Amino acid sequence: MSKWITEAPLDLNALLQETEDPASGALVIFTGTVRNENDGRPVQGMTYEAHTALAEKVLRQIEAEVLERFPVRRCRIQHRIGALQLGEPSVYVVVRAGHRAEAFQAARYGIDEVKKRAPIWKEEHYITGDSRYLDGTPLQPPQKEEYPE
Amino acid sequence: MSKWITEAPLDLNALLQETEDPASGALVIFTGTVRNENDGRPVQGMTYEAHTALAEKVLRQIEAEVLERFPVRRCRIQHRIGALQLGEPSVYVVVRAGHRAEAFQAARYGIDEVKKRAPIWKEEHYITGDSRYLDGTPLQPPQKEEYPE
Amino acid sequence: MRVHVVFYGRLKQDTGTKQAVLDFDAQALTVRDVVDRVVTQYPALRPLLDTVACTIGAELVSPDQAVRDGDEVGLLPPVSGG
């Protein structure tokens, strides 16, 4: 089980232990869970797929950014891949901070960036038996300057 | 163990089970935990005290308001009282919604209202052996119109 | 009439007690009357009164609220939960 991308069911208690911090007074957790309908169509389950090597790097980057941009003390992000059933958590963003305002902001930033930047795809399976890859956000290629010749 | 105010350690997994909802795709959890310092003074622990009967009513009211004011599907709030050690959770606000924006807003509203309106008091115990009740927000007495003569 | 007064939070420190039992001769009594008596008995509370809220049972009440024999009146300082 990787620290960022895993096929095993996500373990919130493990993430809470991992981020324990006696100097934090606020903890905000965001979780995405598989919904039973989307755009009016009854959903049976969801398959998540990742470009695992890049996804791990991106989630680590987002964790580091959260700690850099907000006055928070801990940030862990974990995303599950594979076949998920209704109600199962697909992603956790855990933030601990001295106080609540920054914990909320940082957790919101974390999940927003995951959705925009992590190379992960959802295939939605309907109770009618068919399935569909959900539309998403195009990844931005790196800026030319990052690769000087 | 009351659903809103309890002396027993808070049980997040129980709250998650209680709020399970296959139509929700987003879950936001806020937790307050006991910090090891405040205003620069090393803290050893915290005692929480409540006007239990009123506090239960207020937490239930806030849960109902959250469901009324935001397009969210589940809201549970639980506050612990008694002697808490460093790092222990004092309060949980759990919100489930279709999508994340409203889940974040609703959880933030919930904890803000708890801090303003729940008749609960913190006494901070310092490693130096002394203790202090923390300053807080005065409760508003009911408006006259609510008690017609 | 007998009224039970309960002190919460720092008011326990300010009064040195958790509760008090007060007896009144009056036929009619309001929360304000009870608070006046409490302050006479515990003058340390006087500077705090502006920020103290009152309950009867599980209800927040205004100073004009009638108090009945046997009621429990709570005095609640500013709250700091969370």
Next chain:
Amino acid sequence: MRVHVVFYGRLKQDTGTKQAVLDFDAQALTVRDVVDRVVTQYPALRPLLDTVACTIGAELVSPDQAVRDGDEVGLLPPVSGG
């Protein structure tokens, strides 16, 4: 030069495969050259190209990035995690 191409997300459906192995005679190769060949082989990808990102190994790369013999080039459609 031999390049391994991996399709992610809906691109697997659009191409009907998870990966392809492409051989090139050229001495120098860019990501753009690889993508051009992929589109020739899988014309269904052409209308999607504007929103497809490319990787070599664990790196997002620009179309000008050089590709070496044995590289694995990923084609990534818009992402929908969370």
